Amino acid sequence: GQQVMQIPQYQHVQEGEDFTTYCNSSTTLSNIQWYKQRPGGHPVFLIQLVKSGEVKKQKRLTFQFGEAKKNSSLHITATQTTDVGTYFCAGRSGGYQKVTFGTGTKLQVIP
């Protein structure tokens, strides 16, 4: 079945440093979504990418969808303590557009 892996699994950064998480799918995706989950909370939708090579920005966050639509990345510039949480990518593919969540990257920001 489809697998969606994320690296790294954990990342500790000093506040102000940049952070990147990478998402890789075993199959071609029709689109990819990114979510943020705070400790004890539920996933919150961040963004959706649809087009090959698409790049979208939200303030300090930059999202990219690979040309082959099998990988994606999330880059945070100048991290803040409010960025703490686990970031999941979720790829959609298949006959009925099943969503498969990535393994997640847990970000810890050290003040």
Place this chain on the structure above:
Amino acid sequence: GAVVSQHPSRVICKSGTSVKIECRSLDFQATTMFWYRQFPKQSLMLMATSNEGSKATYEQGVEKDKFLINHASLTLSTLTVTSAHPEDSSFYICSAGLLAGEETQYFGPGTRLLVL
């Protein structure tokens, strides 16, 4: 934004009992809702897709007789964990799309189930 609620937020039950979890879309209608489970420090695993007015579609490896899903209306889907066992203890989360075919999913706050 769209709001999805879940009830209860937390439940503790004895082994062998059944537990019902409700998922409601509060300010929109959802033709399709999704049920996930999440083990501690792990990712979300899609269990089933709940379709209003028809049978749910279960993912491979998910027992349909154990996890009963009923999508009674466009704003309510229920997940019943039948004859719960300790290994069913998990965080169960539902999500719903704003419109039919809408890609964005709005997640409920989740239900933490502990089976003793």
